Amino acid sequence: MELLRQTFWLLWKDLLLELRRRESILAMFFFGTLLLFVFHFAFEIPAERAAEMAPGLLWLAFIFTGTLGLTQLFQAERENHCLEALLLGPMDRAGLYLAKVSFNLFLMLLVELTVFPLFWVLFNLAFWELLPSLFLVALLGTIGFCVLGTLFSAVTLKARARELLLPLILFPLMIPVILATVRGMEIVFRTGQFEEALPWLRLLLGFDVIFLTAGFLVFEWVIEA
Amino acid sequence: MAQVTQKKGRGRKIVGILALLFVLLGLYFGLIKAPPDAYQGEVQRIMYLHIPSILTAYLSFFIVFVGSCLFLWKREKRDDILASSAAEIGVLFTGLTIIEGSIWGKPTWGVWWTWDARLTLTAILCLIFVGYLMLRSLIEDETRGAVCSAVLGIIGFLDIPLIHMSVYWWRTLHQPPSILRPDKTPWENIHPSMLIALAINFVAFILLYFYLLSLRFRLGEMKEEVKTSKLYGGAS
Numbered sequence: 001m002e003l004l005r006q007t008f009w010l011l012w013k014d015l016l017l018e019l020r021r022r023e024s025i026l027a028m029f030f031f032g033t034l035l036l037f038v039f040h041f042a043f044e045i046p047a048e049r050a051a052e053m054a055p056g057l058l059w060l061a062f063i064f065t066g067t068l069g070l071t072q073l074f075q076a077e078r079e080n081h082c083l084e085a086l087l088l089g090p091m092d093r094a095g096l097y098l099a100k101v102s103f104n105l106f107l108m109l110l111v112e113l114t115v116f117p118l119f120w121v122l123f124n125l126a127f128w129e130l131l132p133s134l135f136l137v138a139l140l141g142t143i144g145f146c147v148l149g150t151l152f153s154a155v156t157l158k159a160r161a162r163e164l165l166l167p168l169i170l171f172p173l174m175i176p177v178i179l180a181t182v183r184g185m186e187i188v189f190r191t192g193q194f195e196e197a198l199p200w201l202r203l204l205l206g207f208d209v210i211f212l213t214a215g216f217l218v219f220e221w222v223i224e225a
Numbered sequence: 226m227a228q229v230t231q232k233k234g235r236g237r238k239i240v241g242i243l244a245l246l247f248v249l250l251g252l253y254f255g256l257i258k259a260p261p262d263a264y265q266g267e268v269q270r271i272m273y274l275h276i277p278s279i280l281t282a283y284l285s286f287f288i289v290f291v292g293s294c295l296f297l298w299k300r301e302k303r304d305d306i307l308a309s310s311a312a313e314i315g316v317l318f319t320g321l322t323i324i325e326g327s328i329w330g331k332p333t334w335g336v337w338w339t340w341d342a343r344l345t346l347t348a349i350l351c352l353i354f355v356g357y358l359m360l361r362s363l364i365e366d367e368t369r370g371a372v373c374s375a376v377l378g379i380i381g382f383l384d385i386p387l388i389h390m391s392v393y394w395w396r397t398l399h400q401p402p403s404i405l406r407p408d409k410t411p412w413e414n415i416h417p418s419m420l421i422a423l424a425i426n427f428v429a430f431i432l433l434y435f436y437l438l439s440l441r442f443r444l445g446e447m448k449e450e451v452k453t454s455k456l457y458g459g460a461s
Contacts, residue, residue, distance in 0.1 A: 148380070155373040159363040169356040169377060172349050173384050176391040183395070199394065207387055214383060218376050221297060225372035 003098070006091045010099035015106070017076055024072045025107055028065045032115045035061040036122055050123035055134075055185035058119055059178065062112060062138065066145050067170070069107050070153045071163045073100055078157070083223075093220035097150065101215070104153075105146040112138055133188050137197065140204040141181030147208060148173055151215040154222045180204045237443070241436045247429035254422035271329040273422050277430035279322040279347065284434065285315030286350065286382060289357070293378030296371060305371040306445035308378055312357050314437050319351040342392040349388055353381045 018024060039045070039057050077083035086096070116131060116138075152170050156162040184200035194201070255273035262269030292308030295301070326344065327337045338344065357377050364370035415423075 151376070151380070155360070155376060156363075158366060158369060159360065159373075160365065161363055165356075165359060165363055169353075169360060172352040172356060173380065175349050176384070176387040179391040179395055203387065203391060203394075210383060210387070211380070214380060218297070218379070221372050222376055225366075225369040 003092050003095050006095035007098040007102070010091075010096055011102050014076070014099065014103040018103075018107070024069050025110060027072075028069050028107060028111045029114060031068055032061050032065040032111050033118060035064060036115070036119060040122070045123060047124045050125055051127070051189055052186075054119065054123070054125065055182045055189060058116070059138070059141065059182050059185070061115060062108065062142065063145060063171075063174065063178065065111050065115075066104070066108050066142070066149060067167050069104055070149045070170075071166055073104055073150065073153045074157050083157075087224065093223055094216050096223065097154075097215055097219035100153075101146050101150045101212075104150055105143060108142050108146065109139070112142065127189075127192075130188065130192060133192075133194065134185050137181060137184040137188060137201065137204075140201060140208060141177050141184075144177040144204055144207045144211065145174065147211045147215055148177075151211075151219060151222065154219065157223075176203060176207055180207070233439075233443075237436065237439045240432055240439065244429060244432035244436045247425060247432055251422065251426035251429040254418075254425050259418045259422040260416060265333055268329055268332050271325050273426045275322060275325045275329065276423060277427040278318050278325065280427065281430045281434045282315050282318035282322055282347075282350075284431075285311045285318060285438075286354065286385075288438075289315060289354070289378045290382035293375035293382075296375045297379070302371075302449060303442075303446070305375065306442055306449070308375060309358075309361060310438055310441035310445055312354050312374075312378070313441060314434065316351060316354045316358065317437075318434070319347060319354070323347060323351065342389075342395065345392045345395075346385075346389055349392075350385070353377075353384070357381065 036057075039061070043053070043057075045053055045057075074083070077086060087093075112135070116135060119125070120128065120131070149170055152166060152173075156165045156169070159165050180200040180203045184197040184204070187197040187200070188194065191197075251273065255270055259270070259273070261267050288311035289308045292304045292311060296304035296308060323344075326347075330339065331337050357374055360377055361370055361374045364373055
């Protein structure tokens with residue numbers, strides 16, 4: 001209970017900071033939108049092929065914007081030795097981890113909530129009724145991305161060239177999430193229901209649980225080292 | 226101290242000489258003694274290097290995992306040196322496996338590379354541990370670098386079954402294991418002389434691996450010693 005209370009206040013701090021500065025969310029949102037345009041210039045997607053390319057393109061846009069968010073995730077703590085001050089407090093380090101995961105999740109979901117419909121509008125897609133189910137698949141994938149991404153954002157915190165290093169480490173580890181989310185979304189697109197996508201969803205759920213637990217356990221060592 | 230080092234040095238030399246002997250023996254058995262494959266012909270002989278090198282690479286990543294766990298648990302420098310040495314050699318052997326596989330794949334499958342499950346898995350493994358090496362080189366604080374790379378070593382290892390599962394569901398072209406199969410004993414699936422050649426090469430690779438590992442480990446230790454002696458004004 002104490003852990004949840006601490007997590008809540010740490011999350012509240014980040015949300016408040018973001019509300020005042022609006023740096024990450026704006027950058028992520030515009031980058032996501034920009035990517036949709038870039039994709040169109042790169043592939044000249046005709047309307048009839050947009051549906052089949054949507055899962056891959058959307059998910060690409062999400063992991064790029066997510067990486068952008070991750071590199072900024074500990075920015076506030078890096079300045080003026082805020083991290084050291086934060087760690088002086090008598091709190092569970094796992095609480096800090098959970099707060100950062102939820103904060104990054106919150107940002108990414110906000111971006112996804114806007115980029116999804118935008119994609120539909122820009123590429124003239126018809127199946128609006130599929131949006132909620134697709135969003136659910138993306139949610140499981142996004143959790144996996146944030147869970148591992150937050151841990152490695154902390155790992156690369158004091159490294160040289162950390163913005164470059166983070167995706168280099170993170171993307172290979174993310175292969176199961178990328179594959180499962182894209183395949184899952186594609187199946188939902190094709191069949192309109194979840195049944196066939198279930199193995200992929202289970203894989204995503206397993207990934208989320210395994211790495212949330214692992215991150216929860218090892219975060220303390222990473223942040224204090 | 227000097228005596229122990231000398232003894233270890235001698236042990237390493239013996240392993241090195243044995244490795245050389247077995248590599249030569251393996252080459253003889255693989256290239257000359259074993260018959261060419263009935264379907265694939267001479268090109269199949271790459272198998273004698275391909276299978277041992279990927280198995281050694283897997284062993285290497287397991288050692289990274291064990292070393293990382295031990296380091297996080299006991300915080301002893303030598304576990305960190307072990308993990309990082311194993312990661313370096315693991316990347317080497319994975320790279321070799323991919324290159325050998327390509328050379329074999331071109332005449333057999335007609336392509337250098339294909340997005341098959343096992344190939345993809347091997348390439349991703351290689352990328353994860355290249356990331357591991359980059360992480361080590363980019364963190365200046367040594368203790369932090371060791372802790373962070375240990376975390377990556379553990380997470381990377383935990384990720385392997387998931388990557389394995391996802392790429393297998395995605396696609397499969399690589400032939401299933403042809404020697405170790407549940408329905409038959411190994412010597413029914415392969416000519417005994419081929420099995421012998423494979424076994425000798427396997428021993429050769431394991432010996433070579435441990436020889437390289439102990440060299441790399443010693444190098445890590447020596448770097449540590451130099452650092453300590455500098456720290457205490459050259460008196461060591």
